[in-house]
Amino acid sequence: MLTTGFKLWFGLFLAAVFAAVFAGYTSGATETGPISLGWKGGVGNHVSYTILVFSAGVLALFGLVAVAFRDADAEAQAEVLGLEDAPEAQIEVGNSLWPIFGALGVGSIGVGLVVHPAIFVIGLCIVAAIAVEWTMTNWSEKVSGDHAVNTAARENLMRPIEIPVLGTIGVGVLVLAVSRILLASSVTGAVWVATVVGLVIFGAAILISQRPELPRVAVRGILFAGCVAILVLGIVTAVSGEREFHHKGGDAHHDDTHVEADH
Amino acid sequence: MFSCEDHGRHHGALESQAFLVSGLATGIAPTRFALRASVGITADPPSLVWSEGARIFRRGHCNRPLTREVSMTTTDTAASDSGSTALEQAITTSDPLVLSRIWGFGGMTAVLVGAVASFLVGIERLDLASANIFSGADGLFQFWSAHRVAFVLLGALPALMALATTVVPRQCGGLLIFPRAAAMACWIWLIGAGMTVVGFLVDGGLGTPGGGGQRQATALTIMGILLVIGGLLLASVCVVTTIVSGRRAGMGLRDLPFTAWTVLVAATVWMGMLPVLAANTVLAYVDLRGRPALRFGAEDAIWEQVSWMFTHPAIYVLALPVLGIALDVVEATARVDQANRDVLLVATAAFGFLSFGAFAQTFFDTPGTPIAEEALSVVAAFAIVPVALAIVGGLADTLRRGAANLGSKPPAETVCALLAALLVLAGTAVGAIRVVAPLELLETSVTGAHFSLVLGASILGIGAGFYHWGEEMVGPKGRRPGLFLLGGLAVAGGTILAGVADLFSGLLDQSDFTGVDLSTAGNPGSGVDGLNVVSMLGSLVLLGGLALWMLVGSLHTAANQKGAT
Numbered sequence: 001m002l003t004t005g006f007k008l009w010f011g012l013f014l015a016a017v018f019a020a021v022f023a024g025y026t027s028g029a030t031e032t033g034p035i036s037l038g039w040k041g042g043v044g045n046h047v048s049y050t051i052l053v054f055s056a057g058v059l060a061l062f063g064l065v066a067v068a069f070r071d072a073d074a075e076a077q078a079e080v081l082g083l084e085d086a087p088e089a090q091i092e093v094g095n096s097l098w099p100i101f102g103a104l105g106v107g108s109i110g111v112g113l114v115v116h117p118a119i120f121v122i123g124l125c126i127v128a129a130i131a132v133e134w135t136m137t138n139w140s141e142k143v144s145g146d147h148a149v150n151t152a153a154r155e156n157l158m159r160p161i162e163i164p165v166l167g168t169i170g171v172g173v174l175v176l177a178v179s180r181i182l183l184a185s186s187v188t189g190a191v192w193v194a195t196v197v198g199l200v201i202f203g204a205a206i207l208i209s210q211r212p213e214l215p216r217v218a219v220r221g222i223l224f225a226g227c228v229a230i231l232v233l234g235i236v237t238a239v240s241g242e243r244e245f246h247h248k249g250g251d252a253h254h255d256d257t258h259v260e261a262d263h
Numbered sequence: 264m265f266s267c268e269d270h271g272r273h274h275g276a277l278e279s280q281a282f283l284v285s286g287l288a289t290g291i292a293p294t295r296f297a298l299r300a301s302v303g304i305t306a307d308p309p310s311l312v313w314s315e316g317a318r319i320f321r322r323g324h325c326n327r328p329l330t331r332e333v334s335m336t337t338t339d340t341a342a343s344d345s346g347s348t349a350l351e352q353a354i355t356t357s358d359p360l361v362l363s364r365i366w367g368f369g370g371m372t373a374v375l376v377g378a379v380a381s382f383l384v385g386i387e388r389l390d391l392a393s394a395n396i397f398s399g400a401d402g403l404f405q406f407w408s409a410h411r412v413a414f415v416l417l418g419a420l421p422a423l424m425a426l427a428t429t430v431v432p433r434q435c436g437g438l439l440i441f442p443r444a445a446a447m448a449c450w451i452w453l454i455g456a457g458m459t460v461v462g463f464l465v466d467g468g469l470g471t472p473g474g475g476g477q478r479q480a481t482a483l484t485i486m487g488i489l490l491v492i493g494g495l496l497l498a499s500v501c502v503v504t505t506i507v508s509g510r511r512a513g514m515g516l517r518d519l520p521f522t523a524w525t526v527l528v529a530a531t532v533w534m535g536m537l538p539v540l541a542a543n544t545v546l547a548y549v550d551l552r553g554r555p556a557l558r559f560g561a562e563d564a565i566w567e568q569v570s571w572m573f574t575h576p577a578i579y580v581l582a583l584p585v586l587g588i589a590l591d592v593v594e595a596t597a598r599v600d601q602a603n604r605d606v607l608l609v610a611t612a613a614f615g616f617l618s619f620g621a622f623a624q625t626f627f628d629t630p631g632t633p634i635a636e637e638a639l640s641v642v643a644a645f646a647i648v649p650v651a652l653a654i655v656g657g658l659a660d661t662l663r664r665g666a667a668n669l670g671s672k673p674p675a676e677t678v679c680a681l682l683a684a685l686l687v688l689a690g691t692a693v694g695a696i697r698v699v700a701p702l703e704l705l706e707t708s709v710t711g712a713h714f715s716l717v718l719g720a721s722i723l724g725i726g727a728g729f730y731h732w733g734e735e736m737v738g739p740k741g742r743r744p745g746l747f748l749l750g751g752l753a754v755a756g757g758t759i760l761a762g763v764a765d766l767f768s769g770l771l772d773q774s775d776f777t778g779v780d781l782s783t784a785g786n787p788g789s790g791v792d793g794l795n796v797v798s799m800l801g802s803l804v805l806l807g808g809l810a811l812w813m814l815v816g817s818l819h820t821a822a823n824q825k826g827a828t
Contacts, residue, residue: 004516005507008528008612015616019639026638045629048639051622055535071516072508095355099443103450106493110458110486113548114479134443 005071009063013056020052098137102130133158174227177234184237201226357442362449363429363736366498367729368816369453370422374722375813376460377413378806380406385761385799388777389792400778401471407776408470408566409463411573414718416491417456419581420533422725424452424495426588427502427526430732434523436511440504448497455490462487470565472778478551481562485548488569492541499530499537517608521594521601522728524608525587528615532580536572539621543568567626574710575635575694576643577620578717582687585724586611586654589680592731593658596677597665603657610653617647635698635705644691644698651691655684675748679727682755686720693766702770708777709769712762719758719805726751726812733819741822746815753808760801764794 002010023045024034030041034049043049070076078085105126112120140154141147178197182190204226208219356362384407387396397403432439439445462468467480469488506519506527519527547568550560558564571577594601601607623634634640658681662669669677693713697704704710729736730747768791769775 008516011609012612012616015613022642023637023639027632045634045637047627047629048622048634048637052639055619058535066507072510073515074510074512093357093442095352096357096443096446097355099357099446100354100450102447103454103494106451107454107458107490110455110490111483114482114486 003067003071003073005066006063009059009066013059013063016052016056016059020049020056023048023052093141096134096137098130098134101126102134105130133162170227174230177230180234180238180242181230183242184240186243197230357446359428359432359439359442359445360736362446363425364820365449365453366421366428367425367736369456370418370420370425370725371809371813371816373413373417373456374419374422375806375809377410377418378802378809380410380413381761382799382802382806384410385795385802388795389799399473399475401473401475403778404471404566404776405463405466405468405476408468411714412459412463412469412488415573415578415581416488416495417459419718419721419725420495421452421456422729423526423529423581423584423721424498424502426522426584426725426728426732427530428498429736430728431502431523431526432505432509433735434520435506435509436514437505437509439501440509441501445498445501448494448501450494451490451497452494455487455492455494458487459484459491460487469569470562472563474562476562481565482548482551485544485551485565489541489544489548492537492544496534496537496541499533502526503530503534517605521587521590521607521611522584523587525584525611525615528612529580529583529618532583532615532619535619536577536580536621540569540572543624564626568624570626571620571624573714574623575620575697575713576618576623576640576647578714579614579618579647579691579694580620581721582690582717582724583611583615583618585683585721585728586614586651586687588724588728588731589658589684590654590661592676592680592727593661593665595731596669596674597661598668599661599665601657601661602664603660607654607657610650610657614647614650614654617643617650633705636700641698641700645695648688648691648695651688655688658684675744675751676727676731678748679723679730679751679755682751683720683724683727686716686723686755686758689762690716690720693762696766704769706775707769708765708773708775710775712765712769715758715765715801716762719754719762722809723751723754723758726754729816737816737819738823741819743815743818746811750808750811750815753804753811755808757801757803757805757808760804761798762801764798764801767791768794768798 021034024043027044027048028042029044029049033041033043037043037053038049105123108119108123108126110123112118112123136154136158140150140157143150143153178194181193185193204222208214208222353361383396384403387403397406428439428445462480462482462484465480465483466477467482467484468476469484470476470481506516506523510516510519516524516527546559547565548560550556550558551565552560556562556564559568590601590607623640625634628634662681690713693709693716696702697709697713726747730742730744733742765773771791771794773791773795
């Protein structure tokens, strides 16, 4: 029996074929061109004829797929799979970070193409990382019916990779940001900045360790705010530039020896 | 609410599973799941085809309590995770209801922005001798093209996606397939929409006739549109997959409600057209970057390459799901079964086929007959009129038979849905008049009238859909039928005023894009000033109606959020 989906796609396929032939004959085709796909004569306007014939092919393919899979009818699938009952549809999945980070990666690629290659590369890295993470998440969710087992399977595989990689990236980015801040400050100012930032971090760590009842959300908030502050300052100072460095011996010497000017 | 207990398991593997699902009985009620029992570990190896993890929610008619478990890992968070902040929950969600609010609010905001741009262009058109609002022809063109992009790619399509991701899965009796991909689609669209808006605001846009735009800003706009297309395509894939393979057991495609059916047809056409639009933008982008543009990236050529998306026949694909919404809304409120159901299924499928417009690209016209004057385009323009008439006839028949149930004060959504269907019919009629060769209307403001009528119908139908299913999407409290109806009448009235005025202006030879002086407007001494005033007033009324709808939506959401807390 022909399925409804097949009838839909096949009907559209026929419409596309008739439209192609009609378009051919009304745009200067020869007698046999449009009905022989251009083998025996011209097809008229090539653009519209090609698009319509190609559409017809795609629609025919849809129709064949629809009838082959019986419109994805659950009972037909059960029969193919040798199950007594129809297979279940997917469950509702939990919240996930990957969609939004994936979108941010794609957005970075788009912005990077227009603005700066570095942003483009960062976007590519994000998309690649998300592709791996998302794949592993999906794999782990199908390991068993027990989400605790699934969680363990995923963590066993991914945590040894995620923690070192994310730690390295995090430390690298923070070091880079702090170095931009220090390089933008005067010689004495850099010492003060390093001292004050170090004291703030040390003090915050002591404060948090003294209050174990502090909610996890608050700790995460403090860490997030601190990292964002350092990153923003790093970006601002990177844009404003480093302090002046005077090379020892003037322009004639191009060695690495230089003295810093204190402002 | 009803629920269903899932017992039998193949190979006896997951007998301890029990999952709670609500809302399948009506296909519309809120879907809220709760964990009720843990899943036992089985000795069975996971199947590559239907893994045990995926065999949790049984498809098919259920009349027993269903319980379910949300599958997640440590990188995922449950919606009910008390450790998650509201922000974390919002950005990590894969709940179609939340996503639909982002699509819906973002889309309707873009429609509002498009209406503002349309109104400003309308004011400028009153005084063609000088560009008082905009810096010149280029500035005016940027706003003129922005309002069409905002209405279609940033507004109507995403708003339709809001309904497609929530209403359609429930009509199919299941869940949205690929919910995380749908979430990603939503975020990609949002980022792309932001880039597009920024691109237009920083002197970019989709090119200008005088070449006065900023190159990098133009590139940013194009890239934003590319992301918007990517997001819409991915969401379309999720919706089509849900309809094709996510239906409950025993439900054939012929059994689908009209909204789901028309979304299936429309999303298929979107998946055929949007990649072509993406190819157009990539071509323009590649040529635009790096060196002086050769052809496709030239400032004065970009708009023409993408303009096919905003005119006959591609514009009709916005109206197709609206016809489905109208059929469902009228059937539900009139409380009678739709007669000649199969005829209407075929008619809506034919409407979708006639909406495929990727071939109608005037930019690639070969010498001789322009594509818009070729038989294929002309026949499609005329053929769609009787198809639309058949669908509206079906609606009228249902109304006639269910008139007694509607009473003297028909529901607000019924009025809006009917007006939307009538506007679609009017739009197809104007589209047919537009292609009559001796009248030479293709470059006139009849094109704008056609766009206004079809787009206005689409917005009106989307609004009717939001209101009809609003209780399930947002909540039962704070619905204001009077205000909604007032807004709907304003949207319909504004659309008619703008559409009819532009139709007659076009017949008097006013150009679609008027430029900033009388000579480019093409109407020196033709006396269309009065019609332009009417059109501008129409834009103002439309803007007022949309603002009222936004107010109604905000009040509705606020009332239910307050109730939830």
